[in-house]
Amino acid sequence: MTAFSDLPIRDDLRGLTPYGAPQVHVPIQLNVNENTHGIPEDVARDVVESVAAAVLGMNRYPDREFTELRESLAGYLAADVAPERTGSTQTITAEQVWAANGSNEILQQILQAFGGPGRSVLGFPPTYSMHSIIAAGTGTRWIAGERGDDYALTPGIVTDWIERTEPDLVFLCAPNNPTGTPLGLDVIEAAYAASRGMVVVDEAYAEFMPDDAPRATTLLPGRERLIVSRTMSKAFAFAGARLGYLAADPAVADALRLVRLPYHLSALTQAAAVAALRHAPEMLAMVDDIRSQRDRMLRELPALGYSAHDSWANFVLFGGVRDPRAVFEALLGEGIIIRDIGIPNHLRVTAGTEAETSAFLDALAALGASQSEPVDRILG
Template structure:
């Protein structure tokens, strides 16, 4: 009989011992609102155009893809605006790989990465995976962070890489540009503003992209997973000074973006106005969730994202399980007395709210 090895039997790096891989529960439930996906399907006409683009790319799939993915970078630059060009853009297989490239280039052994906790759970995992040490900062009780506090913490820690999730995951909290400017002025190294949920912020909200000119250590990352309903395609990107892009070339694997990925993402970007119309509906459902949670006696945090974190949950594990048993999957992200739910379609949102209300009524 073969004895199965454990991690303790392997010569694993010391900083990885005792760690667990990222993982949100996956279950075949009818209502899955736990990982902040855009639950709306890609519109049929957009899907048809993407399929045509992928089919054309398949005809030359025997050849390596464009290593510099120039066409896709040009498409991202046009989408973002702000005077950006292809030389200011980088992309990879999901924003996690984009952030990993940043850490590989500017973090690593003997260096530190920093963010204001609670924040995106992948930051410490990516930091440890690339050999850097993760140092958590703190937020106020309402999950905000002021420019003064942010600058003081960064100045005291002197991290090599700072991650600012704006708006923040898992709390939905916005971050104003004065905080980003204060952090940049205090930081000795790279400052990464993760705008994965920027499209869900109020339309007149300025992006950190406006701060890029003259700030060569500033990086603004985005994803196609949320607003573009492209989570399964795994496409993330960033904007930064061209010198930063050159640094990321040093650590990327050759031909890291497949020809099929490039074709699909470029085609989707051609339909940006159509794709972004879904955002308005998602925001409406997010606000509906917040209002109903408040009426039910919970404490929803203000959110500029496609999800709502709500407190006032006496037993999060029990509520999570009761919703699970009713066919609704949400997320327990480890914040005491709190749970997080993604804003889905109108029907999905109704199913969640009805299931939660049934717990209150004992139905």
């Protein structure tokens, strides 16, 4: 059988591996940060009815500008900058919003428009693995910056890396994946001030942040090179629908129109997303439960001998694992899959339902202390 490396593939892609989250069907799947809560029945019914209506017009191309969807997303994002939250009269308009098939396509279009051969993007590993993979796919040079203690970023760290490397784009993750690390607005402001290129803040897990934590969207006025990327895959439990979006200066959407494929968002995707956004409060009602299960793991994992890193996302990175692969396989044998993300002595687990979280913690406890290193050895 021919390997793809035997084909005349681009030289800069040789030796790379594709995104590889395991796809294993087991009863408890806590490995890819999905929202494991089901979609409420009345919301599902509205989505189905909306998609069915769109099917009747499938002989025509969809709205290329996905106008209704952009208006719905702008209405949803308006809560980020509402006067009662920010004290300002700032708003977000449909002209500032762009959408695509998942936030990965959003990031790809950004790099197609502002990156490419001869250009570079600065990121700060460990971070979302698709950042560097999409960079490679678009021929954009990936620069791996470094984080501080406990994976934190500070204004000084990002400013130093930007001044030394002069990237065309900067990718920041708020909160960061896979560490859950919060990112202060002061870090974003510092990155923007130091950079002459585009600054992209990946806020895929924004809804799991504390309610009073300001979002990066509040920094958009006067910053035409700032892009805030979001997704409906996580808090909205819409991973299978594939809908990502961004907020930025309207000129950014104009730039992305140059690289997007014609009619890139299907009529079915648009209809489903608009229907889900009509039920935003109901869809997000499960967020508090997810955060409570995340915080529960932050409390209980140390009691089992592991070190849990603070998280503002819907997952927890925990250290002190003597043999991550052995723990991963042992849990898999119990019908539970979590994620080995390649950080030595660490594993990552998604916050699921109360029952799923209990099953994970009970199974981990049953493995015994032989699977964990002393916490003070990991932290000190």
